[in-house]
Amino acid sequence: AETPSAGGSSPASGGLPILGPSTLTAEQLSAYWDARDGTQPAKLTVPIDTLIKAYIDAGTAEGVRGDVAFVQSLIETGWFTNGDTAR
Secondary structure, rough: OOOOOOOHHHHOOOOOOOOOOOOOOOOHHHHHHHHHHOHHHHHHHOOOHHHHHHHHHHHHHHOOOOHHHHHHHHHHHOOOOOOOOOO
């Protein structure tokens, strides 16, 4: 079995690397959010732009792509609409 590369994905998998710096900026992710919906999710207790910046900042501090982590959170929370969002 292949081991993950330093980029966080197996070379054979063609997966998106999760480790390393974000490719997208907080401003680009905010523009993506605005283009898709643009509204503040009712269950989200902080402004969406604040949350996006937190993902980028935390990712930078931990060596993880905050942009990928943010987009993954969209998938996992139904764009911050499920019951776990307020937690």
